[in-house]
Amino acid sequence: DTAVSQTPKYLVTQMGNDKSIKCEQNLGHDTMYWYKQDSKKFLKIMFSYNNKELIINETVPNRFSPKSPDKAHLNLHINSLELGDSAVYFCASSQVRGRDNYGYTFGSGTRLTVV
Template structure:
């Protein structure tokens, strides 16, 4: 059983398109996140949700809209894709909002390529 699963693993799309990435965790965690890893391998947080409530929005363009239908799912929808959106997007979860930094579980990532 995969603890944090993301789909799709690879996504190639044209500029201007709208796409979604789905994430599900079966760990019973309360908090979920989206991280972006750029070509230089820096990992930066984008959003966090705690029990379906948005907690962190790290100055991400409003073309990115997360949606959490329940605490086990956090999807990421991206409108009007741009070349600069090409990156690997990681979903993660932690037991609770104030979990120690050891408690995170990451998915295997979605490599988004915008052409």
């Protein structure tokens, strides 16, 4: 069973379109994240949700809107896609207890290409 699964794996779309990426984890974790990986492989956190509540919101354009319907799901909706949004987007999850952060696990990524 896949622990953190993302769909779709590949997404090619035109500039200006709106698209969504979905993420689900079956690890029973209470915290989920979206990371963006650029062409130089640098991983940068975008958002984090804990028990459906937004707790980290990095400097990300308003066109990106995360949504967590329950603690096992975290989706990412992107409006008015731009060429610079092309990247690999990774979902991750972990279990946070106080200052400890356990079992940080990543999905296999969604490669978004905006043309």
